[in-house]
Amino acid sequence: xxxxxxxxxxxxxxxxxxxxxxxxELRVLAEADGMSAELAAVGVGDYRxxxxxxxxxxxxxxxxxxxxxxxxxxxxxxVERGVAVHPGPDALLYAQDKLLMRERLxxxxxxxxxxxxxxxxxxxxxxxxxxxGRAVVKTPRGGYDGKGVRVVRSAxxxxxxxxxxxxxxxxxxxxxxxxFSRELAQQVARRPSGEIVAWPLVETVQxxxxxxxxxxxxxxxxxxxxxxxxxIAVAVAEGIxxxxxxxxxxFETTDxxxxxxxxxxxxHNSGHWSIDGSITSQFEQHLRAVLDLPLGxxxxxxxxxxxxxxxxxxxxxxxxxxxxxxxxxxxxxxxxNYGKAPRPGRKVGHVTAVGDDLxxxxxxxxxxxxxxxx
Amino acid sequence: xxxxxxxxxxxxxxxxxxxxxxxxELRVLAEADGMSAELAAVGVGDYRxxxxxxxxxxxxxxxxxxxxxxxxxxxxxxVERGVAVHPGPDALLYAQDKLLMRERLxxxxxxxxxxxxxxxxxxxxxxxxxxxGRAVVKTPRGGYDGKGVRVVRSAxxxxxxxxxxxxxxxxxxxxxxxxFSRELAQQVARRPSGEIVAWPLVETVQxxxxxxxxxxxxxxxxxxxxxxxxxIAVAVAEGIxxxxxxxxxxFETTDxxxxxxxxxxxxHNSGHWSIDGSITSQFEQHLRAVLDLPLGxxxxxxxxxxxxxxxxxxxxxxxxxxxxxxxxxxxxxxxxNYGKAPRPGRKVGHVTAVGDDLxxxxxxxxxxxxxxxx
Numbered sequence: 028x029x030x031x032x033x034x035x036x037x038x039x040x041x042x043x044x045x046x047x048x049x050x051x052e053l054r055v056l057a058e059a060d061g062m063s064a065e066l067a068a069v070g071v072g073d074y075r076x077x078x079x080x081x082x083x084x085x086x087x088x089x090x091x092x093x094x095x096x097x098x099x100x101x102x103x104x105x106v107e108r109g110v111a112v113h114p115g116p117d118a119l120l121y122a123q124d125k126l127l128m129r130e131r132l133x134x135x136x137x138x139x140x141x142x143x144x145x146x147x148x149x150x151x152x153x154x155x156x157x158x159x160g161r162a163v164v165k166t167p168r169g170g171y172d173g174k175g176v177r178v179v180r181s182a183x184x185x186x187x188x189x190x191x192x193x194x195x196x197x198x199x200x201x202x203x204x205x206x207f208s209r210e211l212a213q214q215v216a217r218r219p220s221g222e223i224v225a226w227p228l229v230e231t232v233q234x235x236x237x238x239x240x241x242x243x244x245x246x247x248x249x250x251x252x253x254x255x256x257x258x259i260a261v262a263v264a265e266g267i268x269x270x271x272x273x274x275x276x277x278f279e280t281t282d283x284x285x286x287x288x289x290x291x292x293x294x295h296n297s298g299h300w301s302i303d304g305s306i307t308s309q310f311e312q313h314l315r316a317v318l319d320l321p322l323g324x325x326x327x328x329x330x331x332x333x334x335x336x337x338x339x340x341x342x343x344x345x346x347x348x349x350x351x352x353x354x355x356x357x358x359x360x361x362x363x364n365y366g367k368a369p370r371p372g373r374k375v376g377h378v379t380a381v382g383d384d385l386x387x388x389x390x391x392x393x394x395x396x397x398x399x400x401x
Numbered sequence: 402x403x404x405x406x407x408x409x410x411x412x413x414x415x416x417x418x419x420x421x422x423x424x425x426e427l428r429v430l431a432e433a434d435g436m437s438a439e440l441a442a443v444g445v446g447d448y449r450x451x452x453x454x455x456x457x458x459x460x461x462x463x464x465x466x467x468x469x470x471x472x473x474x475x476x477x478x479x480v481e482r483g484v485a486v487h488p489g490p491d492a493l494l495y496a497q498d499k500l501l502m503r504e505r506l507x508x509x510x511x512x513x514x515x516x517x518x519x520x521x522x523x524x525x526x527x528x529x530x531x532x533x534g535r536a537v538v539k540t541p542r543g544g545y546d547g548k549g550v551r552v553v554r555s556a557x558x559x560x561x562x563x564x565x566x567x568x569x570x571x572x573x574x575x576x577x578x579x580x581f582s583r584e585l586a587q588q589v590a591r592r593p594s595g596e597i598v599a600w601p602l603v604e605t606v607q608x609x610x611x612x613x614x615x616x617x618x619x620x621x622x623x624x625x626x627x628x629x630x631x632x633i634a635v636a637v638a639e640g641i642x643x644x645x646x647x648x649x650x651x652f653e654t655t656d657x658x659x660x661x662x663x664x665x666x667x668x669h670n671s672g673h674w675s676i677d678g679s680i681t682s683q684f685e686q687h688l689r690a691v692l693d694l695p696l697g698x699x700x701x702x703x704x705x706x707x708x709x710x711x712x713x714x715x716x717x718x719x720x721x722x723x724x725x726x727x728x729x730x731x732x733x734x735x736x737x738n739y740g741k742a743p744r745p746g747r748k749v750g751h752v753t754a755v756g757d758d759l760x761x762x763x764x765x766x767x768x769x770x771x772x773x774x775x
Contacts, residue, residue, distance in 0.1 A: 028721050040421065041421075043417070043418070043421050043440075044417070044418030044419075044421050044422060045418075047414065047415075047417050047418050047440065048418060048676075048735070048736075048737050048738070049724075049736060049737075049738055050720060050721060050737075050738025050739065050740045050750070066417075066421065066440065066441070067440070302422075306733055306735075306755075307732075315728070320724050320725065320728055321724070321725060321728035321729035321732065322728075322732065323728065323732050323733070324732045324733040326733065328702045328703070329702070346424060347402050347424060350423075350694050350695070351694065351695060354689070354694055354695035354696075354697065355695035358681075358695065358696065358697050358698045359680055359697070359698040359700065361422070361680075362422075362423060363422050363423075363424075364422070364423055364424025365424065366424045376424070381680075
């Protein structure tokens, strides 16, 4: 059982413990030396380099990803050569292009914000006029963690993006500014043979467009909200044919509806809590799913898990310099250090607290994480 | 934070996940290629080879072990050179030599079976006569998992061992055959700066001298039994100056006393349940302890954890061949595969089940483990 991972960031890194426990050999194709998943790296190569990816794929049983950016033409050639690629190109297409994703979700009849494909400023101006003068504009490709996303009041605010369109029907995505009370995420994992499991619906808190905190399960979500979220995520996974882990980011609107925001077809920040808070972590489950092995229980260890990202880290020294204080004051909190150099805004680690008292769990996670800032 | 581990068996392997999560760099000196902890191996070397060990030690911040067999003279030279060695030679001495261990525990006033140092068959015959005609004879060095241990009715049964004594006061250890109702193990971890934590007392079940099953906590152990076990283990750790993980194997006698059987100064089979069943696993705790970092909570995730060893594995094929059946029937059980080739009696993996119903947890762990045999 050899699983190859393209990309060596923290998501690939966090697959290592699960792979070691299950006796799965993990081979990572890293973007550069010194990446987060270096321990399992067997080589350095560019994921856009056909030859590098193809020869890496020859050494593994199943190919999967730390990110969604491997070009379609390389993915399709891999599949033609008989490589087991999970998720496959037909699914990844919708993670790579937000316009295609919106079109496909609409076809599937799934709830999404109002949206339009806009090729020029005039079209965007029409959408703005129809939606109260404000909207969210997104570049269909390449955005993540708030990049490639702007809230605008006039079409001129994305003149630069329109100017850089390639022509040929190239366009931007515009979406209504959803009136939401909070953001949620529903994670599922699906095997090629069809088995699918869901974790509890979680609440995600963003700061400056980056996930800062996750509460599992989402407070006040038992019953209808949770059922609808699972139905949506299952419909996406099956409708698009996702294999492996899928995270569906959702808005809960002020009038109680759920609308799909983004999709991630890989382990996702909203599921990091599961390493310490669930019987089967998203990383173990992703490996089981891409290998088409039976999926594990997603039952939580306790009523609540709270995950707080360590964003940036200390301006001097390393995360480890803070262990003496953080670990002594918070002996029940689990600290995850991605082995990355601190840099403002960078995700360099996270902490998770698990227990039956939400206030205490939240306090423990936030207070422990605070030791790793300035 | 670089921790070096001498020896690349499954104990070193199971340190990898904890090291990855905490951002600790683990460097393993393997006995050979293809060992269980190969992923973290940085070289191959004999632990009895002074130069190999010394040059390995130069590349790490702290040195620790997968086993207790590094010769004293090498350990002492490391300490003289300023290497942080945990556990240190003064403690390891008692794990390496059972006669010295019995002497030291007796000095500390700790409860041990009746024992004697016997240099010849006559001395052994006297001990036998004084203890009902039966006793346990042990070679002071090199025994584990039932090796180097014989239950005898006459001194002639260990003639070969007496014949191979080196002279010069070399001797065997003889102990009374303890009338015990069950075997228990108390695990603690201790930092060089003194902090010490204990996991719950566990019950261990042996088959043919090899651990087959562990129940955490030991049934009917709350209160006095558990308190005494912790007092004993803490007294051993402090009395001998153990740093890192310490397992104290105990007999519970039919008249309700606890007697010390063996010591292990490293992560131990009796603590594998803690990977899935405790907030801090013995492997994470060992790394924290040897780095002199604050120790983590040893609180369990649920009322019961049962760990069952996979001994031998299937006579044909690999453990992974059994995943489809084992994982589909037992989605809540955690399977640990040491990446070792199956061989009769060999510890090749373990499974752990965690939950609040002991009967169900025991059934799940045993039934899942059974998938990996013939």
